[in-house]
Amino acid sequence: MSDTLGKRIRNFRKKRNLSQDELADLIGKTRSNVSSYETDRSAPPSDVLAKLAEIFGTSTDYLLGKTQSSLPADAKDRFVDSLDLGNDDMLEKFDLILDGKVLDKEQFKMAVAFLRTLQQQARK
Structure with missing residues (x-):
């Protein structure tokens, strides 16, 4: 829904x-x-x-x-080439959507922590 x-x-x-x-x-x-x-x-x-x-x-x-996109209509023209997931202001600028639901701040932090763990394991 x-x-x-x-x-x-x-x-x-x-x-x-x-x-x-x-x-x-x-x-x-x-x-x-x-x-x-x-x-x-x-x-x-x-x-x-x-x-x-x-x-x-x-x-x-x-x-x-x-x-389903919360970006304004002209956002495609302004969209960046890369996104810094470590930037705390990112959730102010973008909605991150997974399976049709917007991630809240805590979910986003958990996802970033998971990605960092994967990066650390890949370096070993």
């Missing part, structure tokens, strides 16, 4: 370490509005949806579940 609009908004808000009040200020709405969006009790109007996509650095299509 794919994430709902509300879950995607909540996940992005948490990834950005924003409270509901802080996000509400950024989009010109109330904390109650943000809570309502995150629990799928109501959908944000199109102008608010566009503002959320801009704040989160993603597309409205991703927020709406029309695409």
